[in-house]
Amino acid sequence: MSWPPQVIVVAIDGSDQSQRAADLAAALARAHTSRLVMITVVRPPEGWWGVTGQPPSPEALSEALVEGQQEILRQAENRTNLAGIEYGTAEELGDPTSVILAACERESADLLVVGRRGAGLVERMVMGSVADRLAHHSPVPILIVP
Ligand SMILES: Nc1ncnc2c1ncn2[C@@H]1O[C@H](COP(=O)(O)OP(=O)(O)O)[C@@H](O)[C@H]1O
Numbered sequence: 001m002s003w004p005p006q007v008i009v010v011a012i013d014g015s016d017q018s019q020r021a022a023d024l025a026a027a028l029a030r031a032h033t034s035r036l037v038m039i040t041v042v043r044p045p046e047g048w049w050g051v052t053g054q055p056p057s058p059e060a061l062s063e064a065l066v067e068g069q070q071e072i073l074r075q076a077e078n079r080t081n082l083a084g085i086e087y088g089t090a091e092e093l094g095d096p097t098s099v100i101l102a103a104c105e106r107e108s109a110d111l112l113v114v115g116r117r118g119a120g121l122v123e124r125m126v127m128g129s130v131a132d133r134l135a136h137h138s139p140v141p142i143l144i145v146p
């Protein structure tokens with residue numbers, strides 16, 4: 001792990017908080033000449049998990065679901081000032097927390113940036129469950145953006 005960060009991963013779910021996370025991650029990437037990875041995770045509908053215990057193949061998932069998530073990533077790309085930043089995008093399938101953690105390892109991330117809340121229903125007062133679990137399990141420093 002190096003600091004200043006060489007690689008920054010930011011988790012995008014289409015919420016205002018995740019956009020603020022993207023803005024902050026991009027500003028940090030520019031300041032430190034870091035590579036930026038914007039990742040979004042398609043969460044399969046609850047029922048899918050029970051059938052085989054495996055996430056469904058992208059083909060099996062409804063195209064609309066996958067396309068919707070691609071649109072979220074495109075919007076974040078358009079809304080974020082990425083000028084002069086070396087960046088990549090990743091769209092993956094599965095449990096968001098596990099997939100984001102795996103992406104941090106794969107990309108050798110030095111910093112993970114997430115929103116405090118996300119696009120989910122406001123079920124909890126303090127922190128979203130993805131942000132909460134990431135904060136507890138992230139192997140790299142994590143920046144939680146309100
Ligand atoms: N499916 C996802 N793909 C990528 N990032 C996500 C996903 N879900 C949540 N995140 C990240 O975690 C942050 C907090 O979201 P979350 O914990 O799900 O809160 P909520 O319960 O309000 O939806 C988001 O702002 C985003 O950065």
Ligand SMILES: [Mg+2]
Nearest residue numbers: 118119120128
């Ligand atoms: Mg959520």
